Amino acid sequence: MTTDRIPVVFIHGLWLHATSWVPWVGLFRGRRPVASSVRYQEPVCAVGSPGNPGEWLPLTVRGWAAGGSHLARRVLPTELPGLRGGRVTSLAERASDRTQQAARGTDTLMMTIGDFLLRRLQEAGVGHLFGVPGDFNLALLQQNEDAGYLKWIGTCNELNAAYAADGYARLNGIGALTVTQAVGPLIAINGIAGSFADHVPVILIAGSIPLRSIDRGLGMHHTTGDGTWDRFIGALGQVTAAQARLTPYNAATEIDRLILTAWREKLPVYMEVPSDIAYLDIEVPAAPLMLVQPPSDPERLRSCATAIASRLSQAKAPAILVDEDAERYGAATEIMGLAEKLQLPVAVTAPAKAAIDETFAYYAGIYNGKASAPQTVEAIEASDCLLAIGYRPIDDTTGGFTGSLPANTIRARGHSVDIGEDNYQAVTLKEVLQAVTDAVPQVSSRAVQHFAPPMPARTQADGSAKLTQAAYWETLQGYLRPADVLITDNGTSYAIFGFRLPPKCTVLASIMWGGIGYSVGALLGTLTAAPQRRHLLFIGDGSFQESAQELSTMLRHDLKPVIFLINNGGYTIERGYMGKTADYNDIARWAYAELPKVFRPDTTARSFVVKTVADLEKALAAPNDTLIFIEAVMDPYDAPAPVIHSSNDGAELDYGPRGPQHRGNAQLKPAP
Ligand SMILES: Cc1ncc(C[n+]2csc(CCOP(=O)(O)OP(=O)(O)O)c2C)c(N)n1
Numbered sequence: 001m002t003t004d005r006i007p008v009v010f011i012h013g014l015w016l017h018a019t020s021w022v023p024w025v026g027l028f029r030g031r032r033p034v035a036s037s038v039r040y041q042e043p044v045c046a047v048g049s050p051g052n053p054g055e056w057l058p059l060t061v062r063g064w065a066a067g068g069s070h071l072a073r074r075v076l077p078t079e080l081p082g083l084r085g086g087r088v089t090s091l092a093e094r095a096s097d098r099t100q101q102a103a104r105g106t107d108t109l110m111m112t113i114g115d116f117l118l119r120r121l122q123e124a125g126v127g128h129l130f131g132v133p134g135d136f137n138l139a140l141l142q143q144n145e146d147a148g149y150l151k152w153i154g155t156c157n158e159l160n161a162a163y164a165a166d167g168y169a170r171l172n173g174i175g176a177l178t179v180t181q182a183v184g185p186l187i188a189i190n191g192i193a194g195s196f197a198d199h200v201p202v203i204l205i206a207g208s209i210p211l212r213s214i215d216r217g218l219g220m221h222h223t224t225g226d227g228t229w230d231r232f233i234g235a236l237g238q239v240t241a242a243q244a245r246l247t248p249y250n251a252a253t254e255i256d257r258l259i260l261t262a263w264r265e266k267l268p269v270y271m272e273v274p275s276d277i278a279y280l281d282i283e284v285p286a287a288p289l290m291l292v293q294p295p296s297d298p299e300r301l302r303s304c305a306t307a308i309a310s311r312l313s314q315a316k317a318p319a320i321l322v323d324e325d326a327e328r329y330g331a332a333t334e335i336m337g338l339a340e341k342l343q344l345p346v347a348v349t350a351p352a353k354a355a356i357d358e359t360f361a362y363y364a365g366i367y368n369g370k371a372s373a374p375q376t377v378e379a380i381e382a383s384d385c386l387l388a389i390g391y392r393p394i395d396d397t398t399g400g401f402t403g404s405l406p407a408n409t410i411r412a413r414g415h416s417v418d419i420g421e422d423n424y425q426a427v428t429l430k431e432v433l434q435a436v437t438d439a440v441p442q443v444s445s446r447a448v449q450h451f452a453p454p455m456p457a458r459t460q461a462d463g464s465a466k467l468t469q470a471a472y473w474e475t476l477q478g479y480l481r482p483a484d485v486l487i488t489d490n491g492t493s494y495a496i497f498g499f500r501l502p503p504k505c506t507v508l509a510s511i512m513w514g515g516i517g518y519s520v521g522a523l524l525g526t527l528t529a530a531p532q533r534r535h536l537l538f539i540g541d542g543s544f545q546e547s548a549q550e551l552s553t554m555l556r557h558d559l560k561p562v563i564f565l566i567n568n569g570g571y572t573i574e575r576g577y578m579g580k581t582a583d584y585n586d587i588a589r590w591a592y593a594e595l596p597k598v599f600r601p602d603t604t605a606r607s608f609v610v611k612t613v614a615d616l617e618k619a620l621a622a623p624n625d626t627l628i629f630i631e632a633v634m635d636p637y638d639a640p641a642p643v644i645h646s647s648n649d650g651a652e653l654d655y656g657p658r659g660p661q662h663r664g665n666a667q668l669k670p671a672p
Pocket residue numbers: 489490491492493514515516539540541542543544566568570571572573574
């Protein structure tokens with residue numbers, strides 16, 4: 001027997017008394033054991049009498065729920081909280097419990113499961129719901145429509161809905177989408193995996209086959225037709241922090257557990273809402289859901305902060321390195337406060353670009369091993385006390401493993417810290433940073449140089465000459481304004497990492513996961529979350545072709561981004577790995593700038609095809625009162641030098657010293 005499978009047993013007798021009666025606890029759905037074994041999916045077990053199905057009694061296995069485990073295991077009866085007293089309470093007793101609870105202020109009320117879920121999302125700060133309808137989630141969508149909890153933003157497909165919820169969550173703190181059974185989640189899964197990789201709290205709600213069909217073993221559409229119903233929760237379980245299939249018995253606790261897990265751990269979660277329960281009334285807490293991190297353990301927090309403060313204060317060259325978790329946990333203010341007090345440099349990784357305001361006096365640039373500016377490498381690698389926040393070393397944050405952090409680096413994460421041999425648990429990031437800041441003395445005499453990426457000199461004086469990548473990026477640098485939201489896709493548009501950003505800008509990219517097409521869906525999400533800000537998308541033609549149809553949703557909702565699309569006939573960044581002139585790096589040439597008209601015939605969007613700097617400057621003069629689409633036609637073999645270097649180096653890592661990249665003319669190389 002494998003550890004994730006447990007036998008289901010009948011318990012004879014109406015009530016469960018003696019713990020010795022239960023050698024195993026099985027998970028039941030409804031009135032009968034569903035199979036000889038089931039995979040654990042939800043923290044509810046039912047015990048009761050097969051002869052009297054009406055008396056099945058649900059018990060919440062709190063230990064499992066709190067642990068967030070989705071694997072079943074053998075459970076001793078004594079481990080079940082409900083059984084500790086050796087007896088399961090009667091309904092009458094539970095009713096009187098409820099009276100006592102109410103008297104203690106834990107009021108409850110009756111509400112439908114769908115209304116409760118939508119209410120909880122709203123309380124968590126979700127204002128919009130992305131997704132695609134299907135018969136299994138229509139009941140929930142109708143409840144939303146009737147009561148107007150969340151504004152519905154239907155997308156062209158589920159992948160873009162997942163990207164949109166991710167972009168939305170990065171600005172809003174949390175996001176959600178709903179899709180229909182199996183066909184929906186399996187399209188969304190790539191985007192959800194991206195949220196898992198890049199630590200973004202997204203709630204994926206799948207309307208699923210009715211409980212009735214599971215109880216009765218009825219085959220349904222959107223299944224594999226073999227009587228199973230747990231394949232998709234299993235698949236999504238690989239890339240989410242918590243999963244549940246709601247039942248009337250578990251919904252009140254599972255909805256809160258999943259939303260809180262997503263928000264606290266900054267990871268996506270997956271919820272199946274069987275289509276026949278959204279309208280059922282259950283008892284739910286009356287109090288609103290509070291999104292708060294668990295408070296730190298006071299002693300651990302004190303010891304941890306004292307240890308960090310003492311090391312930082314004694315160091316000659318302390319520094320901070322910030323990765324994307326710092327942004328997810330909203331810790332920028334605390335980090336800058338600490339840096340100001342100790343006058344120490346703060347560098348970021350590329351996934352955390354703009355997490356620290358680039359105009360901040362102690363900003364030290366983007367750290368990426370030897371690919372970073374020498375001043376940034378020096379600040380980080382030669383530090384005698386580096387505080388790394390959420391740092392994850394991958395090829396793109398180590399300059400292809402050309403750099404490494406000092407051995408004594410203090411590593412802080414969302415809920416734990418490593419200092420030398422000591423590991424501190426139950427300490428939350430913001431509290432640690434605040435306590436360290438309180439504990440260190442003010443430094444006033446350290447000379448730290450502010451780092452600003454060099455503003456490139458204009459290389460192309462002649463405005464009528466053919467547009468080059470160098471001239472393109474130089475010109476766009478001048479277009480940036482404070483508080484812009486910049487979203488980039490994979491490709492030569494990675495050049496935006498060389499931008500010197502005005503204050504209060506935000507940058508979104510999927511660097512850890514790196515799926516092309518992410519940025520178009522994410523743009524829909526950021527526009528929805530913060531319509532008052534200006535949103536700039538930087539994307540190549542190849543990436544755009546993956547998710548282009550979501551442009552229609554932006555036009556449909558009168559959103560006003562500026563889209564900078566590079567039309568260079570294919571996958572230029574890949575040409576720097578291999579296949580410089582190969583067919584496989586070419587793509588169809590679309591009339592990109594005409595798409596706004598195609599997607600919305602009555603559009604007021606302004607479209608431009610630019611081939612020179614003069615064309616580009618003219619396009620940039622257009623007011624931001626409608627969607628602006630700028631298609632820049634450039635040479636397939638033109639790319640910013642840092643992008644080509646990174647592709648060339650990536651090929652060495654990917655294919656090794658005997659790889660085909662060493663054949664003559666196999667790679668796009670930097671200009672000599
Ligand atoms: C889903 C997915 N498929 C394939 C890739 C591999 N890939 C990374 S970048 C890229 C090409 C991007 O081309 P484009 O958007 O045109 O940018 P350019 O470099 O030409 O500016 C490809 C195919 C990927 N990262 N994600």
